[in-house]
Amino acid sequence: MLELGLSLVFAYLIGSINFSLALGKLKNLDVRETGSGNAGATNALRAAGFWFALAVMIGDVGKAIVAVGPLATLAYSFADEPTFSLAWGQVAAGASVTAAHCYPLWHEFRGGKGFAALLGSYLVLHAPLVGAVLTVWVLVMIFSGYVGLATMVAAVSAPVFLTFFMPEAPPELFWLAAAAGAFTVLTHRDNVRNLLDGSEHCFTKVRVDHWFKSGG
Secondary structure, eight states, rough: OOHHHHHHHHHHHTTTTTEEEEEEEEHTTTTTSSOOOOHHHHHHHHHHHHHHHHHHHHHHHHHHHHHIIHHHHHHTTEEEEEEESSHHHHHHHHHHHHHHHHOGGGTTTOOSSEEEEEEHHHHHHHHHHHHHHHHHHHHHEEEEOOOOHHHHHHHHHHHHHHHHTOOSSSSSSSHHHHHHHHHHHTTTTHHHHHHHOSSSSOOOOHHHHHHHHOOO
C-alpha cells in the first residue's frame, strides 16, 4: 500500500502546479479573472495568445508525464514488497495528477479541467491512445466549434478505443480512462449548461463550414 499512497501523493503535489497560473504570474495575469474563469490552456489562449497557451499545454502535459513516469517509479522504490503492480501505481498517479490539475493545492483549489494532464498520463501508459483521442477531439472541434464538447467526447471515447481497438494496452488503463471520462464531463458541467441554453462560446473560424464559406 505504501507505494500506491506515495504515487498518489507525489502525483498530486506536482499536479498542483498549474502552468497557466504559474506562468501567468510572470505576466501579472490571473487567467481565472478573465474569459471563462478556467485555469486551462483554452482560457489561456483567450487571455494571452497562442504562445502562452502552448507553454501552458506543454507544462500541464509534462507534469503528468513526470508524475506517471519517474515519480510513480520512484514511489515503488520505497516498498520492499509492493502490494500493487507498477501499472496500478501509474494509473493511480494518472488519476491523482488529473484531479490535482483541477483542484490544485498551490492555487486555492481552483485550476483547470484536467484534459491536458490526462493526455500526459496516456502518453506514458499507452501512447497510441493519445492519437486516437486527439483525432476525436479535432473531428468534433471542426464540425462543432465547441472546445468543451470536443473535450468531453474525446475523453469519453478513450475507454471505447481501449475496449474495442487496443487489446495490447495495459488492462489497468481502462479503469483510469472510464473514470476520467466521467470526471471530464463533471468538470465541464458548466459547458453542458451553456450548450443547452445556447450561450457556449463557439470558435466558428475552425469549423469546416466556415472554411467553405471563406473559400467561396
